[in-house]
Amino acid sequence: MLTSCLPEAIARAFPEHPFSTRSPMSATLSFTAPTAHGPRDITLAYARVGAGEPLLLLHGIGHHRQAWDPVVDILATERDVIAVDLPGFGQSSALPPGLPHDLPTTNAVLGAFCAALGLDRPHVAGNSLGGLLALGLGHENLVRSVTALSPAGFWTRAERRYAFGVLMGMRRTARSLPLPLVERLSRTAVGRTALTSTIYARPGRRSPEAVAAETLALAHAPGFSETLRAGRSVLFTDDVPGVPVTVAWGDRDRLLLPRQGIRAKHAIPRARLVRLPGCGHVPMNDDPALVARVLLDGSRAQSARALRTSFSTVAL
Numbered sequence: 001m002l003t004s005c006l007p008e009a010i011a012r013a014f015p016e017h018p019f020s021t022r023s024p025m026s027a028t029l030s031f032t033a034p035t036a037h038g039p040r041d042i043t044l045a046y047a048r049v050g051a052g053e054p055l056l057l058l059h060g061i062g063h064h065r066q067a068w069d070p071v072v073d074i075l076a077t078e079r080d081v082i083a084v085d086l087p088g089f090g091q092s093s094a095l096p097p098g099l100p101h102d103l104p105t106t107n108a109v110l111g112a113f114c115a116a117l118g119l120d121r122p123h124v125a126g127n128s129l130g131g132l133l134a135l136g137l138g139h140e141n142l143v144r145s146v147t148a149l150s151p152a153g154f155w156t157r158a159e160r161r162y163a164f165g166v167l168m169g170m171r172r173t174a175r176s177l178p179l180p181l182v183e184r185l186s187r188t189a190v191g192r193t194a195l196t197s198t199i200y201a202r203p204g205r206r207s208p209e210a211v212a213a214e215t216l217a218l219a220h221a222p223g224f225s226e227t228l229r230a231g232r233s234v235l236f237t238d239d240v241p242g243v244p245v246t247v248a249w250g251d252r253d254r255l256l257l258p259r260q261g262i263r264a265k266h267a268i269p270r271a272r273l274v275r276l277p278g279c280g281h282v283p284m285n286d287d288p289a290l291v292a293r294v295l296l297d298g299s300r301a302q303s304a305r306a307l308r309t310s311f312s313t314v315a316l
Contacts, residue, residue, distance in 0.1 A: 025047060026045050026046070026047050026065075026091060027045070027046060027047065027048070028043055028044065028045050028046075028091075029043065029044055029046065029113065029116055029117065030042070030043045031043075031112055031113060031115075031116035032112065033108055033109045033111075033112035033113075034108065034112065035099060035105050035108045035109070036104060036105065036108070037098060037099055037105075040095070040096050040099055041096070042087065042095070042096070042109055042112070042113070043092070043093055044084055044085060044086075044087065044092045044109075044113055045065070045084070045085040045090060045091035045092045046065065046082055046083060046084040046085065046113075047065060047072075047082075047083050048080070048081065048082045048083075049072060049076045049081050050072075050075065050076025050077065050078075050079050050080050050081045051076075051079075051080055052078050052079045052080050053079055053080065053122075053123060053144070053299065054079070054080045054082060054119045054120075054122035054123065055075060055079040055080065055081050055082070055122060055123045055124070055125060055295070055299055056082050056084065056110075056114065056119070056122045056123070056124045056125070056143075057072075057081065057082065057083040057084070057124075057125055057126070057130075058084065058086065058110070058124065058125070058126035058127070058129075058130030058131075058133050058134055059083075059085075059086060059089070059090075059126075059127060059128075059129075059130050060126075060127045060128030060129045060130050060131075060152075060281075060282065061089075061128060061129040061152075061167065061224065061227055061228065061231075062089070062167065062170070062171060062217070062218040062221055062224055063089065063090075063127075063128075063214060063217065063218070063282070064085050064089055064090030064091070064213070064214065064217040065083040065084060065085045065090055066083075066090075066210065066213060066214065066217075067127065067214070067282055067284060067285075068081075068083045068284055069210070069284075070205075070284045070285050070288040070291075071284045071288045071291050071292040071295065074288065074289070074292035074296075075292055075295060075296065078296055079123070079296070079299065082117065082119070082122070084110075084113065086106065086129070086130070086133075086223070087101065087106060087109055087223055088101060088221060088222045088223015088224070088226065088227065089217065089221045089223055089224075090217055090221075093222070094222040094223045094226070095109070095223070095226075100226065100230055101223050101226035101227040101229075101230050102230040103132065103133065103136055103230070103234065106133060106227075107133055107136045107137055107140070107142075110133065110137065111137070111140075111142055114142075121142060121143055121144050122143055122144065123143060123144050123145045123146075123147075123298075123299035124137055124138070124143045124145070124146055124147075125146075125147040125148070125149070125295050125298065125299075126146075126147075126148055126149065126151065127148075127149040127150060127151075127281075127282055127283075127284070128149070128150055128151065128152055128255075128256065128281065128282070129152050129227070129231070130149075130151075131148030131149055131150060131151025131152065131247075132148070132151045132152040132153045132234070132236060134146045134147070134148050134151070135148055135151055135153070135236055135238075135240060135245070135268075136236075138240040138243040138245060139238045139239075139240050141242055141243060143243060144243070144244075144299070145243060145244040145245070145246075145298055145299050146240060146243055146244070146245045146246070146298075147245075147246045147247075147248065147294065147295050147298035147299065148245070148246070148247050148248070148264070149248050149249075149250075149276075149282075149283055149284075149291070149294075150248075150249050150250060150253050150255075150256050150260075150261075150281050150282075150283070151236070151247065151256075151264065152231065152234065152236075152256065153234050153235055153236030154235075154236060154256075154260040154261070154263040154264045154267065155235075155256065155260055159256070159257065159260065160231075160232070163255050163256055164228060164231075164232070166198060166255055167228065167255075168228070170198060170218060171218055171219070171224060174215050174216070174218040174219035175219045175220075177215065177219070179212075179216070182195075182212050182215050182216065183208075183212055185211075186208040186209070186211040186212040186215070187208045189203075189204050191211075192204060192206055192208070192211045195211055195215055196211055196214070196215075197254075198254055198255060198281070199254075199255060199280055199281045199282040200280045200281075200282060200285050200286055201250065201252040201278055201279055201280035201283075201286045202278070202280075202285065202286045203285075205285055205286065206285050236264075236267060237267055238267070239267065239268055239269070239270075240268050240270075240271070241270075244298070245268050245270065245271040245272070246271065246272045246274060246294065246297070246298035247261055247264045247265065247268070247271050247272070247273050247274070248261075248273075248274040248275075248276050248283070248291075248294050248298075249261040249273075249274070249275065249276060250276040250278075250279030250280050250281060250283045250286065251275055251276065251277055251278070251279065252278060252279060252280045252286075253279070253280055253281045254280060254281065255280075255281040256281060258275075261273055272298075274294055276290060276291065276294070277290075279291070
């Protein structure tokens with residue numbers, strides 16, 4: 001499978017910056033997940049680093065676990081950090097035939113993944129699709145706390161159509177670019193902006209090899225189309241009782257507009273709503289220190305530590 005060869009492809013393109021040294025080493029875990037369609041054997045790729053209470057990190061659609069690299073080292077000083085490639089993304093295989101890439105199935109897989117790793121109700125943080133999945137795990141009371149960064153599922157129909165149209169356009173572009181062109185574009189600030197400005201407010205902060213890797217990950221994700229199709233009818237309207245929830249939104253998010261955070265607060269009244277100044281849809285790159293603080297504070301919510309950041313300045 002080509003997705004499993006992405007690190008080698010990037011290493012060849014950037015021999016001066018070996019891809020394998022840019023993030024924690026990847027491992028794979030095979031386990032059986034009890035799904036609504038019966039038990040199925042699943043294999044997911046993940047990376048684990050640090051010590052402390054477990055914190056599971058879930059990336060967005062078309063991305064991979066390396067989206068979290070800018071904050072992993074900070075988080076690992078206080079948490080046992082597990083960043084996983086969702087089914088059909090990064091180095092994880094798509095779900096077996098007959099299993100839909102929908103929210104109930106994916107969350108059942110993630111629950112089984114945690115059990116196989118011996119994680120007892122970890123903290124969970126997610127971005128975009130990962131934020132929606134994290135909220136679902138919180139609703140099922142499978143986790144200790146939830147921090148959702150620009151989570152999907154709080155859109156209007158028009159906003160969903162816009163976001164899906166942008167995502168499909170990004171996918172088409174990524175699939176049309178040969179690796180040598182991706183390499184050339186990612187080596188320049190203008191090229192990195194062209195490839196990633198939809199998701200990053202500060203694309204120049206992202207390294208050339210990281211931009212190339214995530215462009216290829218988007219192009220070759222076998223779970224992209226099925227996951228996007230399953231999301232057409234998704235609205236998150238459930239409360240998340242009994243679990244501390246933080247919802248954070250970049251005020252320069254161009255994919256899921258910041259006003260969707262207000263709807264998230266209405267759906268989850270006890271959630272803390274946090275503004276991320278100067279951050280885009282994938283904020284970990286734009287301000288790693290701020291995002292890491294939000295994630296650590298969110299996973300300290302059980303001790304009633306208050307966040308000092310206000311969302312009140314976001315325009316509706």
